[in-house]
Amino acid sequence: MKFNIHIKLLTYSKRSQNFKKILPTKPIIMESNFIPYTATTTLPEGNILVLAPHPDDEIFGCAGAIIQHVAQGNSVKVIIVTDGSAAINHSDDDSRLRYIKIRQQESCQAAKILGYEIPEFWDIVDRTLTYDEKLVQRLGKYIQVNNITHIYAPSLAEIHPDHSALANLAVEAARRSKVKLIMYEIGIPLHPNILLDITPNLARKKQAMECFVSQLKIQDYQRHILCLNGYRSYTLPPQVTEAEAYYIFDDNITIQPWQLFGQTQLTFSALTQELATVYKSRSWRLTAQGHRIKIIIQTRV
Numbered sequence: 001m002k003f004n005i006h007i008k009l010l011t012y013s014k015r016s017q018n019f020k021k022i023l024p025t026k027p028i029i030m031e032s033n034f035i036p037y038t039a040t041t042t043l044p045e046g047n048i049l050v051l052a053p054h055p056d057d058e059i060f061g062c063a064g065a066i067i068q069h070v071a072q073g074n075s076v077k078v079i080i081v082t083d084g085s086a087a088i089n090h091s092d093d094d095s096r097l098r099y100i101k102i103r104q105q106e107s108c109q110a111a112k113i114l115g116y117e118i119p120e121f122w123d124i125v126d127r128t129l130t131y132d133e134k135l136v137q138r139l140g141k142y143i144q145v146n147n148i149t150h151i152y153a154p155s156l157a158e159i160h161p162d163h164s165a166l167a168n169l170a171v172e173a174a175r176r177s178k179v180k181l182i183m184y185e186i187g188i189p190l191h192p193n194i195l196l197d198i199t200p201n202l203a204r205k206k207q208a209m210e211c212f213v214s215q216l217k218i219q220d221y222q223r224h225i226l227c228l229n230g231y232r233s234y235t236l237p238p239q240v241t242e243a244e245a246y247y248i249f250d251d252n253i254t255i256q257p258w259q260l261f262g263q264t265q266l267t268f269s270a271l272t273q274e275l276a277t278v279y280k281s282r283s284w285r286l287t288a289q290g291h292r293i294k295i296i297i298q299t300r301v
Contacts, residue, residue: 037235039197039243043068044180046149047075049142051170053129053154053162054084055103056212058119059110060225061184062152063205064198064244070115077146078119080107082162086126087218102214110208129162131169139173148179155183155190155247156255163187174253181249185228192245195232202229202242 031037048069052058058066058078069076084103090096100123107119143151153170154163163186174181183190198205209222216222232243 031235034191035235036192036195039195039233039236039240041068041197043072043074043196044150045072045074046180047147048077048150048152049146049148050076050078050152051139051154051166052078052080052107052119053160053166054082054087054126055080055107055119055121056084056110056209056215056221057154057163057186058107059114059205059208059212060221061154061186062244062246063110063114063208064196064201064229064242065152065182065184065246066114066116067198067201067204068196076116077148078107078111078116079122079142080104080119081122081166082124082126082129083121084126087215099214103212106212106214110211113208113211114204127162129165131165131172135169136172136176139169140177143173143177143179148177150180150182152182152184152246155185155188157188157190158186160187171253171255174249178251180251181253183247183249185245186225189228190245190247192232192247194246194248195236195243196246197236197240197242198229198244199240199242205229 043065048066050058050062050066052061058080066076066078083100085096085100087103088099090099104119104121111118142148151170151174153174154167156164156167156171158164158167167183170181170183185192206222206226209225210216212221226242229242229244232245233240236243
């Protein structure tokens with residue numbers, strides 16, 4: 001059996017001197033369907049838990065949200081899951097322990113600046129964090145004991161292994177505990193459904209980021225985060241110059257490909273299907289007929 005699939009792309013009209021689309025008519029989809037064009041200045045009320053894979057991620061990722069929750073009078077607790085020891089090489093174990101202490105002190109100093117209580121350190125060895133049932137249960141118990149209602153965690157799009165593992169731990173713990181899950185971005189931009197205006201609080205975020213002297217010696221993370229926050233104002237009114245981006249899950253937590261890769265007018269699943277069709281075809285060729293470009297895919301069964 002032979003199928004000829006003709007995908008017509010564009011046609012050129014000499015009379016109008018313009019390209020005209022001849023694809024099937026689709027409903028008009030605006031950019032605002034995919035990214036917010038307004039910024040919020042308030043956040044959900046409740047008891048807040050911020051999960052940070054390393055000492056500093058709580059500030060780089062969501063200092064603006066922490067500032068806002070504290071201003072709203074919400075309880076804010078922070079758990080820093082790994083010891084952050086892998087940022088540099090160590091000559092011996094004493095050196096490693098001293099470095100861990102320095103990083104903890106930096107997070108404690110930032111906490112004082114933003115007005116929340118001293119973080120809890122779980123001291124899992126840096127770059128060894130994995131999705132583990134015991135950790136899910138430990139996190140679930142913490143949520144229950146502290147009556148947590150909202151969890152901030154790194155995005156599922158993050159590529160650092162500790163960030164990715166913590167994201168998956170948070171998803172499962174939030175699902176079981178039936179609390180609201182909010183994901184933030186650090187190393188990889190996520191696809192947000194909420195933008196928080198941090199313009200009025202930018203100076204305090206900068207002050208908190210400056211606490212992490214040990215990390216800023218390695219890389220100018222502050223510049224990177226400020227660039228990211230500035231970029232997040234791209235779709236916002238001109239008076240909003242800095243914003244933090246978040247993805248808030250609904251009450252029924254489900255993970256879809258576009259939540260990882262970003263929702264576009266051609267979703268990841270649809271793109272995968274299209275590419276698979278081309279890849280599996282017996283032959284394909286690109287032809288030009290007059291001013292019309294045509295892709296012909298031939299498939300035999």
